[in-house]
Amino acid sequence: MKNRIIKFNGVYVSGVSSVVGKHEAEGPMGDKFDFCDVSDTFGSPTWEKAESAMQKKAFEILLEKCNLRAEDVGAMFAGDLQNQCVGSSYGLLEFPIPYIGLYGACSTAAEGMMLAAMTVSAGYFDLSAAVTSSHYLAAERQYRSPTEYGAQRSPTAQWTVTGAGAFAIGRTGVVKITEACPGIVMDKGINDASNMGAAMAPAAASTLLAYFDESGLMPSDFDGIFTGDLGFEGGSILCELLSSKGLDIRAVYNDCGVMIYDRIKQDKHAGGSGCGCSATVFAADIWKRLQCGVLKNVLLIGTGAMMSPSSIQQGLNIPAVAHLVRFEYGGNDGYCA
Amino acid sequence: MKNRIIKFNGVYVSGVSSVVGKHEAEGPMGDKFDFCDVSDTFGSPTWEKAESAMQKKAFEILLEKCNLRAEDVGAMFAGDLQNQCVGSSYGLLEFPIPYIGLYGACSTAAEGMMLAAMTVSAGYFDLSAAVTSSHYLAAERQYRSPTEYGAQRSPTAQWTVTGAGAFAIGRTGVVKITEACPGIVMDKGINDASNMGAAMAPAAASTLLAYFDESGLMPSDFDGIFTGDLGFEGGSILCELLSSKGLDIRAVYNDCGVMIYDRIKQDKHAGGSGCGCSATVFAADIWKRLQCGVLKNVLLIGTGAMMSPSSIQQGLNIPAVAHLVRFEYGGNDGYCA
Numbered sequence: 194m195k196n197r198i199i200k201f202n203g204v205y206v207s208g209v210s211s212v213v214g215k216h217e218a219e220g221p222m223g224d225k226f227d228f229c230d231v232s233d234t235f236g237s238p239t240w241e242k243a244e245s246a247m248q249k250k251a252f253e254i255l256l257e258k259c260n261l262r263a264e265d266v267g268a269m270f271a272g273d274l275q276n277q278c279v280g281s282s283y284g285l286l287e288f289p290i291p292y293i294g295l296y297g298a299c300s301t302a303a304e305g306m307m308l309a310a311m312t313v314s315a316g317y318f319d320l321s322a323a324v325t326s327s328h329y330l331a332a333e334r335q336y337r338s339p340t341e342y343g344a345q346r347s348p349t350a351q352w353t354v355t356g357a358g359a360f361a362i363g364r365t366g367v368v369k370i371t372e373a374c375p376g377i378v379m380d381k382g383i384n385d386a387s388n389m390g391a392a393m394a395p396a397a398a399s400t401l402l403a404y405f406d407e408s409g410l411m412p413s414d415f416d417g418i419f420t421g422d423l424g425f426e427g428g429s430i431l432c433e434l435l436s437s438k439g440l441d442i443r444a445v446y447n448d449c450g451v452m453i454y455d456r457i458k459q460d461k462h463a464g465g466s467g468c469g470c471s472a473t474v475f476a477a478d479i480w481k482r483l484q485c486g487v488l489k490n491v492l493l494i495g496t497g498a499m500m501s502p503s504s505i506q507q508g509l510n511i512p513a514v515a516h517l518v519r520f521e522y523g524g525n526d527g528y529c530a
Numbered sequence: 531m532k533n534r535i536i537k538f539n540g541v542y543v544s545g546v547s548s549v550v551g552k553h554e555a556e557g558p559m560g561d562k563f564d565f566c567d568v569s570d571t572f573g574s575p576t577w578e579k580a581e582s583a584m585q586k587k588a589f590e591i592l593l594e595k596c597n598l599r600a601e602d603v604g605a606m607f608a609g610d611l612q613n614q615c616v617g618s619s620y621g622l623l624e625f626p627i628p629y630i631g632l633y634g635a636c637s638t639a640a641e642g643m644m645l646a647a648m649t650v651s652a653g654y655f656d657l658s659a660a661v662t663s664s665h666y667l668a669a670e671r672q673y674r675s676p677t678e679y680g681a682q683r684s685p686t687a688q689w690t691v692t693g694a695g696a697f698a699i700g701r702t703g704v705v706k707i708t709e710a711c712p713g714i715v716m717d718k719g720i721n722d723a724s725n726m727g728a729a730m731a732p733a734a735a736s737t738l739l740a741y742f743d744e745s746g747l748m749p750s751d752f753d754g755i756f757t758g759d760l761g762f763e764g765g766s767i768l769c770e771l772l773s774s775k776g777l778d779i780r781a782v783y784n785d786c787g788v789m790i791y792d793r794i795k796q797d798k799h800a801g802g803s804g805c806g807c808s809a810t811v812f813a814a815d816i817w818k819r820l821q822c823g824v825l826k827n828v829l830l831i832g833t834g835a836m837m838s839p840s841s842i843q844q845g846l847n848i849p850a851v852a853h854l855v856r857f858e859y860g861g862n863d864g865y866c867a
Contacts, residue, residue, distance in 0.1 A: 196604070197628065199654045239844055267533070268712050275838065276613040278633040282715055282836035282849050291534065291712035292851055293641065294836065296615040296633040304630065308645070315652030317536045335840075375605050375628035378619055499619035499631065501612065507576055512619050514629055 197403050199307070199373045201314035205366030206306070206483075206520065208259035209476035212251040214329070214355030216461075217473065220454045225477035226356075227254050233330060233355055241275060244328035244357075248273070248284030251357035252324055259361045266290045266361075267318025270305040272297060273326050273468050274353070276335065280326050284357075290322070299393075299422050300376070301325040302358055302472035303495025303516040307373040309362035310518070319364055326357035327467030336386070336502055347387035351424045351450055351466035358472025368483040372408075372519040376400040378499060380512045386500070390427020390450075390463055392511035393496040397423060398434040400494060400515040405440060412442040417491040419479060420515075421471020422450030424464030427496075449474035471495055479520075489522040534740050536644075536710045538651035542703030543643070543820075543857065545596035546813035549588040551666070551692030553798075554810065557791045562814035563693075564591050570667065570692055578612060581665035581694075585610070585621030588694035589661055596698045603627045603698075604655025607642035609634060610663050610805050611690070613672065617663050621694075627659070636730075636759050637713070638662040639695055639809035640832025640853045644710040646699035647855070656701055663694035664804030673723070673839055684724035688761045688787055688803035695809025705820040709745075709856040713737040715836060717849045723837070727764020727787075727800055729848035730833040734760060735771040737831060737852040742777060749779040754828040756816060757852075758808020759787030761801030764833075786811035808832055816857075826859040 211226045218229040228250060230236075235246035248271070256263065269288070272295035273280035285292060297304035305323030312321045332353040333340050346352075362370065376396055383392035397420050405411065412418060423431055428448040435442055449471040450464035475493060482488040495518070500511045548563045555566040565587060567573075572583035585608075593600065606625070609632035610617035622629060634641035642660030649658045669690040670677050699707065713733055720729035734757050742748065749755060760768055765785040772779055786808040787801035812830060819825040833852045842848070 196655075241840060241844060242846075272631075272633055274614075276840060277611075277635065277836065277838035279836065279838045279841045282851075283841065283846060286715050286717055286849050289714055292715045293645070293712055293853075294609075294633040294635075294834075294851070296609055296631040298614070298631075308630070311648060311652065311654060315648065315654075317648060317652075318533075375630055377626055378623050378629045380623055497631075499614065499616065501614035501616045503578060503613060504616045504620065507578060509579075509620060512623050514619075514631070516630075 197374050198407050201310050201370050203364055204310045204314045204370045205363055206360055206368040206370060206480060207363035207366040208255060208361040209480045210251050210254040210258055210359045211473040211476040212247050212357045213473055217354055217356050217453060220459060222453060222477050226473060240328055240331040244280040244326050244331050245284035247357040248280055248324060248326040251359040252285060252288060255359040255361055263288045263290050266320055266322050268293055268312060269322040269324055270295055270308045271324040272301045274298065274332055285324060298497030298499055299466055299468055300495035300497030300514055300516050301468040302475060303493055303518050306360055306362060307516055307518050310370040310373060313362050321362045323360045323362060325468040325472045327353050327469035329353045329355045332467060346462055349388040349426045349463050351389055351463045352461035353467035354453060354465045354470040356469030356473035358469065358476040367523055368480055369521045370518060371521050374400055374404045374517040376515040378512045378514045380510045382510055384510045386505050388426060389466060389498045390424040391430055392498050393513040394423055394427040394430035394434060396513035396515040397431050397494050397496050400517050401435060402438060404517050412440060412445060415445050415490045415492055417488045418442050418446045420448045420494045420496055422466045423448050423496055424450040424466060426463045483520055483522050486522050491520045493518050534711050535744050538647050538707050540701055541647045541650045541707045542700055543697055543705040543707060543817060544700035544703040545592060545698040546817045547588050547591040547595060547696045548810040548813035549584050549694045550810055554691060554693050554790060557796060559790060559814050563810060577665055577668040581617040581663050581668050582621035584694040585617055585661060585663040588696040589622060589625060592696040592698055600625045600627050603657055603659050605630055605649060606659040606661055607632055607645045608661040609638045611635065611669055622661060635834030635836055636803055636805055637832035637834030637851055637853050638805040639812060640830055640855050643697055643699060644853055644855050647707040647710060650699050658699045659696060660699060661696045662805040662809050664690050664806035666690045666692045669804060683799055686725040686763045686800050688726055688800045689798035690804035691790060691802045691807035693806030693810035695806065695813040704860055705817055706858045707855060708858050711737055711741045711854040713852040715849045715851045717847045719847055721847045723842050725763060726803060726835045727761040728767055729835050730850040731760055731764040731767035731771060733850035733852040734768050734831050734833050737854050738772060739775060741854050749777060749782060752782050752827045752829055754825045755779050755783050757785045757831045757833055759803045760785050760833055761787040761803060763800045820857055820859050823859050828857045830855050
């Protein structure tokens, strides 16, 4: 199918914020996040409430960094991994801003930026926000088992990032959002909930193939192609899938789940995952490199595994989706730094 | 805050479909739905899979009624009440259409139509779809307890509709989507999960007040103002809240949860609810009355209770959101029937 690519005009990631927990602060990007709570509690009595507190903190920091008032924000697009997305609905409750709830699993950061960019490019709002989060301890007891049980993790399992990211999508800035390509949900027969990377890689491949086919561009036209989050397992499957179709992205490819933890020192098995993974890595690292021109042309492919614990227990495979967003440094309308 | 209202140009609800279960077919709109399965199973071995099958059926009927191929649809906006919105991700899996996942609880039909209209009005796509569903038996065992336990229902409890609705939002038709007003999440202190109407009524009031304030219009400018779904309890609270602010909507007001069941013969207590309620009532009744000009100017306010069973167990209140969409008959661009 053609006409998958959406083009935006005069839309920027005007500002970003990132808030993380202990393991993320101890990783290779530890000094790049805006705020960290090594207790992972964020002052809250439950992990679920901690996630909401973290998302609230991320949004507060975004408003402060961008010198924005809540009433400047036309709408916020938000979602998370908790059942009924309560991390977001409670976390952002005190901001008097129209709230548009999303469910995209780990693709939520990319999905939210894509939709926020749609609203700004079309002139519906001058500024929209995208916000998302995940919390390791809330996710473990919802998806698998409480960590107190001490269940052994599979080598292909990813570690849910404790982190929240918030993005101001507006009309000014240096990092342009120029295109997006929403993904089609795919099921390639993977039903191992400890191998999300394998389930999501075909969705990422499908979206990238559609994008390169329609745009006529090549991987070499980009200086960064980032998935979020396939981890080590899914990332290598993606590269193989694309190679078999004649596309080699390896020279510019990385994955947010690979980048966020130190593989040797931290041993998170297949890497990081969760809505907060690509959100915090994009905010703390990729956006900053775009902002100063170290990166000039980047694709972020947010990947989400769209199953539930019940659907896996009922014997279903893991459907996955991947939304692509293109970011460019400066652009040609006078906003270049 | 001003500038809440989003205006659309040349966008129509080109087609609709509705699929329901036994109780809905036995209600006052029974003969208006496109398809009914009185077994509520839709050929599936579990209630969760039945919900997916129902959503698939609704989308198939939509494509057939509108004479569309899957590749004509730029994107579909979908979500439901199941954890991780698996009703939608599995239900729509076999359609090769970009999938944008939403979580808006019972506001999902309005949220999806609002976002789909944004993409068409801005020219991103010629046609987008919105799809949503709920299933009584899947919802009961997820939110409350399996119905086999025979728990007694509270008089203020609403009955989750078994139904799915699908909407083609395009450039041709009779029923125009002219405006939308996304809602702000509110918490007014209600924590009784058997009284969602009371929790959601303030959100509906807030969005309606913002809309009337900004638009300068009055309830008498409309021949239908429909909430989806406050039920009897929430609907009367909404009317009182608005009366106290000097707005009387009662002459043109109704609620999809009130309309879908017969209060005497079926006794669903406070009425219907669930993503499928406003979706099927809008598709089967409101849209048809707009389509033939019996209604000419309608507001649909989708209301969602954004809590989870866990958040209620942890002592939190029920946050709610209400998204408003305005529909007009015919319009002024030559498409009038």
